[in-house]
Amino acid sequence: MNQTDPDTAGEDALALLNLIDAGGAAAPRRLLLEQHGSAAAVLAAGPRAWRAAELSEKQIDRLRTPQAETLDRASRWLGDPNHHLVAWNHPDYPPLLRRAPSPPLALFVVGEPALLWHPSVAMVGSRSPTPAGTDNAADFSRALARSGLAVISGLAAGIDTAAHRAALDAGGLTVAVLGTGPDVAYPRSNAELLARIGQVGAVVSEHLPGTQARPEHFPSRNRILAGLSLGTLVIEAAERSGALITARLASECGREVFAVPGSIHNPLARGCHRLIREGAGLVESAIEVTAALAPLAAELADGLRRRLGVPTTSGHASDEAMPPADHAGHASVTHDDHDGRERVSGAPPQAQYADPDYQRLWNALGYDPTGMDRLVDRTGLTIAELSSMLLVMELEGRVAALHGRYFRNR
Structure with a gap:
């Protein structure tokens, strides 16, 4: 990729x-x-x-x-x-970003570039949030990650950091979009977080490695955040803030904008209240976000399937045919009976894949979480091939992921 x-x-x-x-x-x-x-x-x-x-x-x-x-x-x-x-x-350039105004010439990516096709929500807000704002960012991020959506943010202090950490702790996918080179953490205190995201998620930058932080880079970074995402969620923001710039850019891309309301006495709620007055969706729970984005997630899943749908000649007879996808031809928000989590599913169902490599991967998966190295050993496929295939199967609801380990969705 x-x-x-x-x-x-x-x-x-x-x-x-x-x-x-x-x-x-x-x-x-x-x-x-x-x-x-x-x-x-x-x-x-x-x-x-x-x-x-x-x-x-x-x-x-x-x-x-x-x-x-x-x-x-x-x-x-x-x-x-x-x-x-x-x-x-x-052809692997992220399709949502391609459709956005002023897309970058190229993207430096740490991690699997296929992850940039994953349906995602941008989470943005104040660098100095209130304790309640930090809690809200973590709660929304955790719930969105568990639903199957990726959480994208800018690795800044405050809301961004809380969102990234919560998504990782939930075993979900998070993507950091940088206003520096892909190897430069800003702030420096997030160097460890940057490395962690690069190992299990993705880090994205349009800047050459070694590029340091400059003020003009961050509005530009925000357009990538907005362009990669199905929608943008603002947790806490003052009336003049970079988070509102990201929200405006998301609107210009034709994407959904959501805002969490707050106290009328909190100056960091005024930006959110302004967005709501201007037409942003007022949300109080992650379920409201996933429900609004489900149709767009299905469209993105279809595009990924077409991109990865070239059959291969390798493989062998299957031991157990894959079941049909667990949805009815469109994206929907469903609840898992085992943990009560809402999940986004998308893309038309298929009785089973014609590609024998997908069947081989299905046979290699069990109901216990399995790491990527073990799947490589069991299937003979490369990490890049497995990452792309697992992403498609996860979008269809056949496979779930927890802390970078994969298992058949119950």
Whole structure:
């Protein structure tokens, strides 16, 4: 699921890094990638083609004189098998973000890029929340993660940190979108949290490795948060805050915006009250969020299935056929009888997959949580293949996950 794995990096990876490092407006560089098919072909096209695409002279100068130290650092970062670079013109580029205004030229990803296709909610709010705001962020994040939605936030102090930690502690999926390079924690106190998310979730940045925090990066970061998510939930926010910027960007993307109300005496509730007056959904529980987003989650699941639906020739006869998906052709919010948790399911049912690899994976799963390494041993499939397949099966309600371990949904 990446544009530049270590075994295929080479010339085009370096060219893409050079194109990213050129900076400036992304639209002309996206156009060049679409016209020429690869970053290496873009560089080979030369200044005449660059000017025709309306690159600025500053961008052209940067392409002519690559920053060797910067590109070398980024190339070394890509040498880690858990590090990926997904370009705008690659089919694995997240479809929701592709449809958003001003999508990034490329994404640096720590973790499996397929996770960026997972139905998700952006959770944002104050960097200095009240104790009640912190509790609300944790409660909503925990419930959303258990429902099957991913929780996306910006790794900032306060609400962001509470949301990420609660999703991880619930055994769910969380994604951190950074305003720094993918290897730079901001604030520094979240370095351990950043590493943890990279191991079991995903970390995303449009900035080259080593890029430090700059004020202008964070509004730009917020557009990625809004663009990757089905909806944005604001927990606590003052009337002028970055959280309200994210909410506005989500609205501009055509996505749902939700806000949690608070006391009229709490200045950090005023931003939420303003959003509600302007049409945001007033929510008091995660069930209200999952119910509103279920149809959109189904659409995203269908897109992922089409992306991953190419049959393979490997495999063997099945031992036990997979049951049909546990829903009726559309996304819905259901309750698990065993733990009372609400879950989002989506995508049309199938009696069983024609692809024998999916059947092999089903046979390798049991009702006890099984780690990825054990599944690799049992199936002979790679971690990348298993991650993508498990994501599809989880969206269909066949498989559940807990703390990075997978089991058949009861």
